[in-house]
Amino acid sequence: MAKVAYYPGNTARAASMEVEDCIVPLCKTLGIDLVEIPKASSDGGNIISQASTKLQHSLVARNLALAEQKGIDIMTTCATSHSIMCETADTLAADSIYASQLNNLIARTSGIEYSGESKSRHLLHYLVEEIGLDKIRDAVVNPINLNVAGYYGSNMQREGACGGDDIFLPSYLEQLITALGGVPIDFELKCQSVGAPSLLTLEGTAMAMTAAVLCDAKQSGADMMVSACTISHSNLDSYQSRAGKLTGKDTAMPVVHLAEIVAFALGHFPDRFAQLRTRSLLIGS
Amino acid sequence: MSRMSVIAKVWIEEDCITCDACQDICPEVFQLTDETSQIVAAVRVDGQFDRNTGGSLLKANFGEEFAEYIEEAAEACPVEIIKFEVAGGAAPAVEAAAPVAEVAPVAEAVTVSAGTSDALAAVFAGDRALTILFGSQTGNAAGLAEKTAKLAANYELNANVVDMEGYNPASLVGAKRVLIITSTWGEGEMPDNAEDFWQGVNSSSPALAGVTYSVCAIGDSSYDEYCKAGIDWDEKFSALGGTSIQEIQLCDVDFDEPWSQWVNSVLPRIACVDGAGAFQESLVEEMIAYGAGGDDSVSSGDFTPGTVSMAEISVSIELFRYCPSAAESGWDNISCSIPAHATVEDLLIAIQQDVDGSLAFRRGTTGGTPTTGIFVNGRIVLADLARISDVIDSKGTLKIEPAPGLPIIRDLIVDLSGYEAARARAEPWMRADPREGARLLNGAAVGTMDASSATKLHQKSDILSYQLVQSMSDTSIYDKSYEGPGVHLQQWLRAEDPRCGEEQRKNIISSLNETDGVWAEADLSSIARYGSDGKLAARGLNEARAHLLNTSDYSGKHGRLVKWYGRSVKWTGNVNETTLYRQVLGPLGLVSNIFNGVSARMVLGFTRNGGPPIRGIQGLLMPPAGVGKIPNMINSKVDAHHEVVSLFNEIDKRF
Numbered sequence: 001m002a003k004v005a006y007y008p009g010n011t012a013r014a015a016s017m018e019v020e021d022c023i024v025p026l027c028k029t030l031g032i033d034l035v036e037i038p039k040a041s042s043d044g045g046n047i048i049s050q051a052s053t054k055l056q057h058s059l060v061a062r063n064l065a066l067a068e069q070k071g072i073d074i075m076t077t078c079a080t081s082h083s084i085m086c087e088t089a090d091t092l093a094a095d096s097i098y099a100s101q102l103n104n105l106i107a108r109t110s111g112i113e114y115s116g117e118s119k120s121r122h123l124l125h126y127l128v129e130e131i132g133l134d135k136i137r138d139a140v141v142n143p144i145n146l147n148v149a150g151y152y153g154s155n156m157q158r159e160g161a162c163g164g165d166d167i168f169l170p171s172y173l174e175q176l177i178t179a180l181g182g183v184p185i186d187f188e189l190k191c192q193s194v195g196a197p198s199l200l201t202l203e204g205t206a207m208a209m210t211a212a213v214l215c216d217a218k219q220s221g222a223d224m225m226v227s228a229c230t231i232s233h234s235n236l237d238s239y240q241s242r243a244g245k246l247t248g249k250d251t252a253m254p255v256v257h258l259a260e261i262v263a264f265a266l267g268h269f270p271d272r273f274a275q276l277r278t279r280s281l282l283i284g285s
Numbered sequence: 286m287s288r289m290s291v292i293a294k295v296w297i298e299e300d301c302i303t304c305d306a307c308q309d310i311c312p313e314v315f316q317l318t319d320e321t322s323q324i325v326a327a328v329r330v331d332g333q334f335d336r337n338t339g340g341s342l343l344k345a346n347f348g349e350e351f352a353e354y355i356e357e358a359a360e361a362c363p364v365e366i367i368k369f370e371v372a373g374g375a376a377p378a379v380e381a382a383a384p385v386a387e388v389a390p391v392a393e394a395v396t397v398s399a400g401t402s403d404a405l406a407a408v409f410a411g412d413r414a415l416t417i418l419f420g421s422q423t424g425n426a427a428g429l430a431e432k433t434a435k436l437a438a439n440y441e442l443n444a445n446v447v448d449m450e451g452y453n454p455a456s457l458v459g460a461k462r463v464l465i466i467t468s469t470w471g472e473g474e475m476p477d478n479a480e481d482f483w484q485g486v487n488s489s490s491p492a493l494a495g496v497t498y499s500v501c502a503i504g505d506s507s508y509d510e511y512c513k514a515g516i517d518w519d520e521k522f523s524a525l526g527g528t529s530i531q532e533i534q535l536c537d538v539d540f541d542e543p544w545s546q547w548v549n550s551v552l553p554r555i556a557c558v559d560g561a562g563a564f565q566e567s568l569v570e571e572m573i574a575y576g577a578g579g580d581d582s583v584s585s586g587d588f589t590p591g592t593v594s595m596a597e598i599s600v601s602i603e604l605f606r607y608c609p610s611a612a613e614s615g616w617d618n619i620s621c622s623i624p625a626h627a628t629v630e631d632l633l634i635a636i637q638q639d640v641d642g643s644l645a646f647r648r649g650t651t652g653g654t655p656t657t658g659i660f661v662n663g664r665i666v667l668a669d670l671a672r673i674s675d676v677i678d679s680k681g682t683l684k685i686e687p688a689p690g691l692p693i694i695r696d697l698i699v700d701l702s703g704y705e706a707a708r709a710r711a712e713p714w715m716r717a718d719p720r721e722g723a724r725l726l727n728g729a730a731v732g733t734m735d736a737s738s739a740t741k742l743h744q745k746s747d748i749l750s751y752q753l754v755q756s757m758s759d760t761s762i763y764d765k766s767y768e769g770p771g772v773h774l775q776q777w778l779r780a781e782d783p784r785c786g787e788e789q790r791k792n793i794i795s796s797l798n799e800t801d802g803v804w805a806e807a808d809l810s811s812i813a814r815y816g817s818d819g820k821l822a823a824r825g826l827n828e829a830r831a832h833l834l835n836t837s838d839y840s841g842k843h844g845r846l847v848k849w850y851g852r853s854v855k856w857t858g859n860v861n862e863t864t865l866y867r868q869v870l871g872p873l874g875l876v877s878n879i880f881n882g883v884s885a886r887m888v889l890g891f892t893r894n895g896g897p898p899i900r901g902i903q904g905l906l907m908p909p910a911g912v913g914k915i916p917n918m919i920n921s922k923v924d925a926h927h928e929v930v931s932l933f934n935e936i937d938k939r940f
Contacts (some may be wrong), residue, residue: 010859010860038923039924039925041859041929044850044851044854045850046810047850048847049827050843051831051834051835051939051940053831054937055936055937058932058936059854062928062932105932108931109932110931110932155810158814159814168662168663191663195808197809197810198806200846200870201846202764205760205805209807209808239883241883242881242883
């Protein structure tokens, strides 16, 4: 059984409980052994780094060190958290003096160090590269049978954070949607940011970006959208009516997180899946 | 007819009269059917039984064993439809398929120094092509290949450096001299650029009886599979009939010295392979002396950049077009072939010359002209710098569009006047305060920046094109007042320059803090993803934000967001979104979601995909940051939370 440390990100155990609901049964079905790291803290969400990059790096390095202590990699459901962990690991690998400074700090405060062994894996990359699409396809109980637009966002679509997928023309989500029995809908803005870090400070801009992504997916023929990013999911889902209202665009569309759609296809939460199908095919929102 | 060493492939053209002659001469290769003679499956790499018009190679041993009989059969054929191709040289009196053109260096006239023996002069008079194949993951092998090519000129060899990626295994058949320089990746794997070629050679098994070769393998002896890729190549070439001119050289992480030993030994030896492919061993000593030369023209190892050739590839192009007079836009679809090492600009020039002279795009003056920004397959690149091989997708398509975020003038030309106007307003150029100069004891003037500051500043400002950075933001097309990251980055770097005057620095900082300044960027990650320029830009803009926060005591929405984000993490180890809403938006902002539809969507179960109803109730009771999170937000702390607090206290006590 594949063993990974689970890092829920900043919101999966708060605002985005739907991810937390789904990740455990999903992993159980696919034979992934999730190991808790209860001491892991927030990674700073690229917000703390605006005050102190070093502080954010130290929080992340500590989390990685906690996984390293168990001798395993970290898997996360959040593209932002994954990107932050990859960036931190890359920075420390490239600058040994800086890495040594941070490790001294972490050792002093937490009694551990990060050597660079443990890496972050996003759920999407883990499913495609480690579990394999064939195994997932074989495990599907309830095929999705919907036109699904996959949203990657901008965070993990960069060098060193997108696994073996193409940075600019990714296809892992589409491959996974196909394996789950859905019809992948390609759309232009699947890697564009929805301005999630600025939701509270630049609401107008963030809503315009959110509306553009939803509208593009809808015009491309999608019945629903699946997001690989937990924090962007909030913009795309909870704020979609607000975004549509502010921009005058048609943004109404069910949006679920990657963990949800995989869990549904594997047979978990059939009532919620039924509700999703009703929303996608009848209500459209 | 001269005796040929190996037949690479043989095929039957149309109009066979089934006379039986070929089958009588060489039944192992030719077999008659009712309608035509065919090439038997057992001798072919592809295992098919037909006329072999597809050009499948003969298996290595058969090409050598039956060469004489195949020739004889071809001569005996009354309708002259038996054709063949010779390995390691052109076939006489046959219309052989044209050799693959990827590595076909033109034989150049060689001027031989006085004092050279007749025998050596005769060697120099023949074909002097040398193919240097590299398999490289990080660029080390590619660099050594280029250096090797430079040194090869000392021995009158016309070296052609070839990336293994896209190289056709069939091209090896026509080569006489081949050097392979390759690294090993991971646990004994081929580098990424060599994998397809390796698979291709394995599947087609080209006959290499006419090829003289040697391998230089780079690896890391701390790995079990030390230099395995190079060893694999050495064994493969040997198995396919190639002649090793020198034993494989294994190089550890400090590869310069062993490579140097190898190259100094192998070049004079492989240079003694004459135009017919025969190794003239007696000339090696003279060749070494010739290469050492003693005259100034001999390359000593101080190298200028070499040229890397890549195979020609077929490309399907989707080209954005816009005609301003008709106000119409659309896409042109073009298919063509172009060397993979050509730049996007080369491709556009070719299209302009051969397909549509009206295509408009900005041409560069040298590689890396800042204004040649363009959007290719989702990448923002400089057209005169980006190689086709670096941007093409796996299906061989190129989608070419204007640089994003800027108005389009025509086709691929974007309007940079807005960027220039914003830059003019920002005034990022140097305006130093008057100051006294400083001099060394010897009287020489010194600059006003110490070496350490200069290095740091250079590292931060090593940007290829600020125009390109301007295009990288996902935000700019949604906020027309946003001046853009390219402009702000230049401002910040100027403020970081110690030579900058105090008044200018003050003005820049003030300008960056305005609503259309650095805070107008909604997501720096959208910039950071675009290569080294993007990373540097995002890092620089983040530094600017940190500076502004520290000098403004975290005032304003952005300041409050960062301050309370940090505090909530320090207090619990987690993010408390309710606290953020309350502190950033204020008490009224906290409940605003009730009225703008966000909470309604949550409560009615249209979001979070119908989670347990209790979440909706919680959302009603404790609006509005998000349904279901409130209890966790208030109560949860990570285990060993004191460790997180200690980390904050050690690094940044402001929270």
